[in-house]
Amino acid sequence: MTKKKTIRLILWIFLIGLIAAFGSIYYVFNMPRRNVSVENAVYSLQAKQLISDFRNDEMIATKKYLDQAIAVTGEIKSIRTLDNHSMVFSLEDAMVGVSCTVDSADVVKYNTKLSQVKPGASLTFKGRCSGMLMDIQVINCVPE
Amino acid sequence: MNKFILLAFFSCLFFTAGAQALFITKDAKINFNSSTPVEDIVAESNQATTVLDIEKNVLKFSVLTTSFKFRRALMEEHFNENYMESPKFPKASFNGKIVSAVDWKSEKPASVDVQGTLTMHGTSSEVTFKATITPGKSKITASAELKVTPEAFNIPIPSAVRDKIAKEVTIKIDAVYAPYQQ
Numbered sequence: 222m223t224k225k226k227t228i229r230l231i232l233w234i235f236l237i238g239l240i241a242a243f244g245s246i247y248y249v250f251n252m253p254r255r256n257v258s259v260e261n262a263v264y265s266l267q268a269k270q271l272i273s274d275f276r277n278d279e280m281i282a283t284k285k286y287l288d289q290a291i292a293v294t295g296e297i298k299s300i301r302t303l304d305n306h307s308m309v310f311s312l313e314d315a316m317v318g319v320s321c322t323v324d325s326a327d328v329v330k331y332n333t334k335l336s337q338v339k340p341g342a343s344l345t346f347k348g349r350c351s352g353m354l355m356d357i358q359v360i361n362c363v364p365e
Numbered sequence: 366m367n368k369f370i371l372l373a374f375f376s377c378l379f380f381t382a383g384a385q386a387l388f389i390t391k392d393a394k395i396n397f398n399s400s401t402p403v404e405d406i407v408a409e410s411n412q413a414t415t416v417l418d419i420e421k422n423v424l425k426f427s428v429l430t431t432s433f434k435f436r437r438a439l440m441e442e443h444f445n446e447n448y449m450e451s452p453k454f455p456k457a458s459f460n461g462k463i464v465s466a467v468d469w470k471s472e473k474p475a476s477v478d479v480q481g482t483l484t485m486h487g488t489s490s491e492v493t494f495k496a497t498i499t500p501g502k503s504k505i506t507a508s509a510e511l512k513v514t515p516e517a518f519n520i521p522i523p524s525a526v527r528d529k530i531a532k533e534v535t536i537k538i539d540a541v542y543a544p545y546q547q
Contacts, residue, residue, distance in 0.1 A: 254438040283455055288431060303392050303411050320391070322412065351431040352455040354414040356391065358429055 257349050258327070258363040260290040265345075268295025268312035268319040275353045286350040293319055293359060294345040297338060308335065310346065310362075317355050321346040321362040334364050386420035388505050388542035395428055395538050399531040406440060406530070408433040415540050417505060419469045424479060426459040426538070448520050449486055457485035459492075467498060474499045479509065488519045496538075505542040510535060 264286065271293055274282040295312030302308050306325035311318050323346075328335060338344060348362030393413035399406040413428035430451045435441040445451040461481015468475070475498050483492045494511035512533045515522055522530050 250437070250439055252438050254441075284452075287452055287455060301392065304394070305411055307411070309392070316391075320412075349431075351412075352429045354391075354427045354429060354456070356414075358412060358432065360412075360432060 255349070255361070257290045257347060257361045260347075262292035262347055263289045265292040266294070268293050271319055271350075271357055272313060272317075275357050279353055283352055287352055289350055290347065291350050291359065292345055292347045292365060293321065294343065295319060296343050297340050299340060300338065310338070310344070311356065312344075312346075314356075318357075319359060320356045321348055321359045323362045323364070324360075327361075327363050331364055338364070385544070386418050387545035388417045388419065389545045390415055390540050390542050393426070393428075393538065393540035395426075395433075395536065397433075397537070398535045400535075401529060401531050404529045406435070408435045408440070408444065410434070413538070413540070415542070416545070417507070417542050419467075419500075419505075422463040422467065424459070424461050424463060424481065428457050429455055430457055430485070431455065448515070448522075454485065454487045457483075459483050461492075463496070463498070467500070469500045472499065472501050483511075483513065483518075486518045486520050488517070490517045503543070507538070507540045507542065509538045512536070 271282075271286070271291070274285070293312065295318070297310050297312060298318060299311040299315035300308065301311075303322075306328060308323045308328050310321045310323070312321060313319060323331065323335065345365040346359060346362040347365050348359040351358045351360050391414045392411055393415045394409065394411050395413045396407070396409040410428055410432040412432045413426055415424070415426045417424050430449045431445055433441070433444065435444065449457075459481055461479050463477045464480050465475075465477040467477055477496050477498055478493065479496050480491070480493045482489050484490075490513070492511055492513065494509055496507055496509035499506045512535055514533055515530065
């Protein structure tokens with residue numbers, strides 16, 4: 222291999238490396254938001270069970286469920302629409318049950334299903350568990 | 366059961382206050398803003414729980430740190446994993462008192478001073494801030510703004526990103542309280 226060819230090869234490798242590096246940085250910087258709706262639920266359980274797990278030992282339950290995709294089923298006790306147009310469905314208890322928040326974009330996407338939901342109905346929501354305050358909060362929910 | 370759980374959450378209030386003195390919301394808005402010439406970082410949560418006891422002028426806030434939404438998913442990841450360490454410290458809370466006199470029967474906005482303990486990232490720090498409260502029979506609205514430094518809460522900022530994160534982060538709170546129904 223001539224000296225000229227070697228330099229050209231090095232330049233090509235350098236250029237490809239540079240493009241790959243910028244591409245990776247661009248992807249990481251603009252990486253898509255996590256979409257729980259396409260994930261398989263790690264835990265599928267009744268809202269009563271989730272409430273019981275958190276009430277029994279909040280630390281252990283937080284360790285187990287925090288940030289996990291969960292499918293939780295329960296009786297709807299209250300429905301609220303927030304200022305940002307997301308909706309909160311409280312399961313089993315309006316104050317201290319499981320609060321499932323559906324983001325505004327998903328409220329539009331699942332409007333047909335959600336508009337028919339009334340308190341007293343039983344429904345399953347899949348979302349990301351964000352922990353417990355008074356209620357157990359499940360965010361980025363979609364109805365199943 | 367409900368009373369027991371609420372009591373556990375707001376113990377100091379339920380031991381001292383009649384339910385008619387309690388106002389509550391689970392949808393308070395907390396927004397924080399870190400603005401530097403390099404980058405503006407803004408995040409918001411609509412899921413803070415807060416209780417106001419108008420007999421004792423006691424105020425309590427609590428929010429899950431993973432409920433904050435950022436413009437970019439990467440910022441959210443860094444916030445929860447590197448700075449707030451959300452798996453270890455999933456909540457931020459405030460326990461305090463309105464130290465100015467408030468006429469709860471008036472329905473006019475009043476500027477008040479609030480003092481208390483802000484806990485996040487497992488570290489507590491005393492804070493004082495101004496709030497605007499508008500009393501009402503069926504609802505009470507409140508808004509407040511305070512500034513905090515990451516250092517006060519033992520949140521390490523790597524030197525590589527020090528210029529991107531403001532020395533003082535502004536936290537804004539907006540809440541619309543409803544009477545607590547037993």
